[in-house]
Amino acid sequence: MKVLVAVKRVVDYNVKVRVKADQSGVDLTNVKMSMNPFCEIAVEEAVRLKEKGVATEVVAVSIGPKNAQEQLRTAMALGADRGILVETDEQLSSLAVAKILAKVAEEEQPQIILMGKQSIDTDNNQTTQMLAALAGFSQGAFAAGLVVEDGKATVEREIDGGMQTININLPAVISADLRLNEPRYAKLPDIMKAKKKPMDTKTPADYGVDTASKVKTLKVEPPAERSAGIKVGSVEELVDKLKNEAKVV
Amino acid sequence: MGILVIADHHNSDLTPVTANVVAAAKAIGGDIHLLVAGADCQAAAEAGAKLEGVSKVLVADNAVYANQLAENTAALVATLGKNYTHILTGATGNGKNFMPRIAALLDVEQISEIISVESADTFKRPIYAGNAIATVQSEDAIKVITVRGTSFDAVAATGSASIEAIAEVTDAGLSSFVSEELAASDRPELTAAKVVVSGGRGVGSAEKFDIIYKLADKLGGAVGATRAAVDAGYVPNDLQVGQTGKIVAPELYIAAGISGAIQHLAGMKDSKVIVAINKDEEAPIFQVADYGLVADLFDAVPALEQQL
Ligand SMILES: Cc1cc2nc3c(=O)[nH]c(=O)nc-3n(C[C@H](O)[C@H](O)[C@H](O)COP(=O)(O)OP(=O)(O)OC[C@H]3O[C@@H](n4cnc5c(N)ncnc54)[C@H](O)[C@@H]3O)c2cc1C
Ligand SMILES: Cc1cc2nc3c(=O)[nH]c(=O)nc-3n(C[C@H](O)[C@H](O)[C@H](O)COP(=O)(O)OP(=O)(O)OC[C@H]3O[C@@H](n4cnc5c(N)ncnc54)[C@H](O)[C@@H]3O)c2cc1C
Numbered sequence: 001m002k003v004l005v006a007v008k009r010v011v012d013y014n015v016k017v018r019v020k021a022d023q024s025g026v027d028l029t030n031v032k033m034s035m036n037p038f039c040e041i042a043v044e045e046a047v048r049l050k051e052k053g054v055a056t057e058v059v060a061v062s063i064g065p066k067n068a069q070e071q072l073r074t075a076m077a078l079g080a081d082r083g084i085l086v087e088t089d090e091q092l093s094s095l096a097v098a099k100i101l102a103k104v105a106e107e108e109q110p111q112i113i114l115m116g117k118q119s120i121d122t123d124n125n126q127t128t129q130m131l132a133a134l135a136g137f138s139q140g141a142f143a144a145g146l147v148v149e150d151g152k153a154t155v156e157r158e159i160d161g162g163m164q165t166i167n168i169n170l171p172a173v174i175s176a177d178l179r180l181n182e183p184r185y186a187k188l189p190d191i192m193k194a195k196k197k198p199m200d201t202k203t204p205a206d207y208g209v210d211t212a213s214k215v216k217t218l219k220v221e222p223p224a225e226r227s228a229g230i231k232v233g234s235v236e237e238l239v240d241k242l243k244n245e246a247k248v249v
Numbered sequence: 250m251g252i253l254v255i256a257d258h259h260n261s262d263l264t265p266v267t268a269n270v271v272a273a274a275k276a277i278g279g280d281i282h283l284l285v286a287g288a289d290c291q292a293a294a295e296a297g298a299k300l301e302g303v304s305k306v307l308v309a310d311n312a313v314y315a316n317q318l319a320e321n322t323a324a325l326v327a328t329l330g331k332n333y334t335h336i337l338t339g340a341t342g343n344g345k346n347f348m349p350r351i352a353a354l355l356d357v358e359q360i361s362e363i364i365s366v367e368s369a370d371t372f373k374r375p376i377y378a379g380n381a382i383a384t385v386q387s388e389d390a391i392k393v394i395t396v397r398g399t400s401f402d403a404v405a406a407t408g409s410a411s412i413e414a415i416a417e418v419t420d421a422g423l424s425s426f427v428s429e430e431l432a433a434s435d436r437p438e439l440t441a442a443k444v445v446v447s448g449g450r451g452v453g454s455a456e457k458f459d460i461i462y463k464l465a466d467k468l469g470g471a472v473g474a475t476r477a478a479v480d481a482g483y484v485p486n487d488l489q490v491g492q493t494g495k496i497v498a499p500e501l502y503i504a505a506g507i508s509g510a511i512q513h514l515a516g517m518k519d520s521k522v523i524v525a526i527n528k529d530e531e532a533p534i535f536q537v538a539d540y541g542l543v544a545d546l547f548d549a550v551p552a553l554e555q556q557l
Contacts, residue, residue: 016511017377026381094349095358118493122376124361129319129349138423139319141346144486154427160264160342160495162487165427166318178476178493179486214388215358218371221382226518229539231530235552238524238542242557246522246539248444248501249468249557 001111001170003055005046006101007039007075009068010121023219035071038116040078041176044183045146046114047079054148055112057081061104063097065089069199076194077186083199088211094122096204096211098130103207105135110171112153117142117175128175138168142177251280253330254303255322255338255348258285258293260315265441266339266396268300268403273396274337275302275404276366282307283410284329286322288315294412301404306412313420316429319347320421327354328417330391335369340395340496341440348395357389364400378492378515398440399498399519432485437471439488444470444501447490447517450477451506451527451546458483460547461505464554473497475513491516503553505546509534526550 011017012032020027035043049055060075062068063086072083086100105113118125132139140146144163145156148170157164158177186194204211232238242249252274257264267283274281281302285294286309294308307329313321330336330351338344340362352359363372364382371386372394439445446465452458458478465472473490474483490497492515502520507513509525509532517523518537525538526549535541542549 011377013512017380019381026377093358095353095356098353120378120492123378123492124359125345126349126352126359126361129346130353130359132319133323133350133353138421139346139350141319142342157346158342158486159429160487161431162485163430164316165429166316166424167427168424169422179480213358215360216386216388218384218386220376221384223375223379223382223518226523226537228536229523229541231535231541231543235542235544235549235556238540238553239556241540242501242522242524246501248522 001055002057002059002108003046003049003112003114004059004061004105004108004110005042005075005080005114007043007060007062007071008036008116008119009033009062009064009071010036010119013037013120019220019222023221025217025220033067035074036116036119038118038176040183041178041180042114042116043075043078043080044181045176048181049112049148050079059084059108059110061086061101063088063092063100072199073194074186076197077191078184082197085199085201086204087201088204090211092211093213093215094124094126095130096209096213097127098134099209100204100207101131102134103209112148112170113173115173115175117177128173132173135171135173138172140166140168140172140174143174144177144179146174146180251282251333252277252335252337253333254281254283255326255336255344256283256285256293256297257339257341257343258287258290260287260290261292263293263296264341265403265438266341266398267297268406269398269401270337270339270396271300271302271404272401273363273366274335276401277335277369279334280304284309284326286314286325287317288312298410298412299406299408301406301408303408303410306410307415308412309415311418313418316426317343317347318424318426319350320423321419322347323350323354324419324421325417326351330355333391335392335394337394337396340397344395348393352393355391355393357391357393358387359393359395360385360387361395362397363394364397378511379518380511397496399496432487436465437469439471439473439495440497442471443499444468445473445497445499446470446503446505447473447475447507448478448483448505449475449507450481452478452483455483460550464503464550467554467557475507504534505550507534508532509537
C-alpha cells in the first residue's frame with residue numbers, strides 16, 4: 001500500500017519568535033526554519049511501515065513556499081521515496097491545506113496518510129481531522145501506537161485521562177503524537193541520495209482549490225510579560241511568602 | 250439562531266471545563282444550548298442543565314456516541330450545528346479530536362483555543378507556543394471554536410435548563426472502540442486544580458517522584474510534569490504540562506527540577522503564583538517565577554512539605 005506523509009516547514013522549535021512592531025505578525029526574517037517536529041515523527045512512522053513491509057511506497061507532500069523543498073528533501077533523506085511540493089507563498093488556513101491534501105489523496109490513492117498532530121507555529125491541531133472529514137476517511141488523531149493489519153489500523157491514542165485504543169478502517173488519516181516513535185537522524189549518504197529522488201511541483205490552482213480564507217488576522221501582539229519575581233533564601237522564607245504575601249496556602 | 254456548546258463529559262458526569270466553555274458562550278451572547286452526546290449520559294445532561302446561561306440541553310444518548318469517536322460525533326453535530334451561529338467546545342483531548350472534523354464537514358475554518366472573546370466574530374488565541382497572541386476575525390457563517398478553559402471563569406451551577414432528547418443516530422461505521430486505560434487518581438484534575446506541583450528531569454526517577462506526589466497531596470493539588478520527565482518514564486503521559494500537553498493556570502504552580510523550556514512555559518505561565526525550585530541559578534524558569542529558590546529539590550521539596 002501507499003503511504004502519504006504531510007510535512008510542514010515551520011520556525012525551528014528552538015527559536016523564540018518576536019512579534020513585529022507593526023503587529024502584522026511575527027518576524028520571520030533570517031529565522032531558522034525546519035520540519036515541524038511532529039511531522040518528523042510522522043515521516044519516521046511512514047518509513048517504519050515500509051521497513052516492516054506494510055507500505056510499498058512513501059510519498060511526502062508539503063504545501064508552502066519554494067524553500068519547503070528543503071523539508072521534502074529531509075523527508076526523502078529519512079526514507080520517503082518521492083516528494084510533491086504544492087507551491088504557494090500565501091499562509092494558508094488549515095481548511096485550505098486539508099482541501100489540497102484531499103485532492104492529492106484523490107490522485108495518489110494512499111491507504112494511510114500520516115501527519116503531525118499540530119504544527120508548532122500556528123498550534124492549530126486541525127489539518128488531520130479536517131482532511132479525514134473531507135476525504136471521508138476514518139481518523140486516528142494523537143497516535144502513540146500504530147499497528148496495521150488486515151486492512152485495518154489499530155491506533156493507541158493519547159487522551160486526557162490516559163490512553164484509548166481504537167480500530168479504524170483504511171483508508172485513514174493518522175496524526176503523530178510525541179511518543180509514537182523517536183525519529184532517526186538522516187545519514188550523509190542518504191542526504192546525498194535524497195537529492196536525486198523525484199520531486200513534483202504543483203500549485204493550489206492545479207488542484208482547483210480556492211485558498212481564500214474567511215478568517216483574518218487583525219493583529220499579532222506579544223503576550224503579557226511575566227516579570228521575574230524574587231529569589232528567596234530558604235524554605236522558611238518561601239513558606240512565609242506563600243502564606244503572608246501571596247496568600248495562596 | 251444561537252450558540253451550541255458541546256459538553257465534555259464522561260457520561261456519568263461533566264468535566265469542569267464545560268462550565269468555562271459556557272462562560273465563553275455567554276461572552277459571545279445569544280441563546281445557549283448544550284449538547285451531551287454519549288451513552289447512559291443522563292447524569293451528565295442533568296449536571297449540564299444546572300449551568301447558568303444554558304437554556305436547553307440536547308441529549309444524544311446512544312451506544313454509538315459512548316466513546317465519543319470523532320466520526321460519529323462529527324456527523325451528528327454537522328447536522329445539528331447548521332441551526333447555530335457558533336459551535337463551541339473545550340480544547341480538550343476530545344474537543345481537539347472531533348471539532349476540526351465538524352468544521353470541515355460544515356466547510357468552515359476552526360478557530361483553535363481562544364483565550365478571549367472580543368466580539369461575536371473576533372477572538373484572541375495564542376500562537377507559537379504562546380509567544381504571540383493573534384486577534385482573529387471570522388466571516389464564516391458558522392463559527393467553530395475551541396476554548397481554552399483556564400482563560401474563562403466557570404459559570405455557576407444555579408440554572409435549570411430543559412432537557413430534550415435527540416432521536417437522530419449516526420454511525421459512520423468507520424471506527425470502533427477497543428479499550429481505554431485511564432489513570433486512576435484521587436487527586437484533582439490537572440487542568441482544574443487550584444495547586445499544581447510539577448517535577449522535571451531533575452527529579453531523576455519514578456521512585457523519587459514520590460516527594461512531588463507527597464507535596465501535592467499536602468496542598469490538595471494535582472501533579473504535573475515536563476515532557477522530559479514523561480519521556481524518561483517517571484510519570485504517565487497525561488501529566489505533561491506544556492505546548493503539547495495540558496494547559497494549566499492554577500493559583501499556585503510549583504516547578505521542581507524544571508529548566509523552563511518555552512514549550513513547558515506555554516502550559517503554565519498563566520498561573521497566578523509560580524514557585525521554582527532549581528539548583529541552577531541560571532535556569533530560565535526563574536525568569537517567570539514569583540518566588541525562586543536555588544536549592545537541591547531533594548532537600549527543599551520535603552522541607553516545604555513539612556513546613557506547610
Ligand atoms: C501570525 C500568523 C497569521 C496567520 N494568518 C493567517 C490568515 O490570516 N489567513 C490564513 O489563511 N492563514 C493564516 N496563517 C497561516 C495558517 O494559520 C497556517 O499556516 C495553517 O493553519 C496550516 O497549518 P496548521 O497550523 O493549521 O496545521 P496543524 O493542523 O496544526 O498541523 C497538523 C499537521 O498538518 C500537516 N500540515 C499542515 N500544514 C501543512 C502544509 N502546509 N503542508 C503539508 N502539511 C501540512 C502537517 O502534517 C502538520 O503536522 C497565519 C499564520 C501565522 C503564523
Ligand atoms: C515539539 C516539541 C514539543 C514539546 N512540548 C513540550 C511540552 O508540552 N511540555 C514540556 O514540558 N516540554 C515540551 N517539550 C520539551 C522541552 O523542549 C524541554 O525539553 C523540556 O520541557 C525539558 O524538561 P525539564 O525541564 O524537565 O528537563 P531539563 O531541561 O533537563 O531540566 C532539568 C532541570 O532540573 C534541574 N535539576 C537537576 N537536578 C536537580 C536537583 N537535584 N535539584 C534541583 N534542580 C535540579 C536542572 O538544573 C535543570 O534546570 C517539547 C519539545 C518539542 C520539540
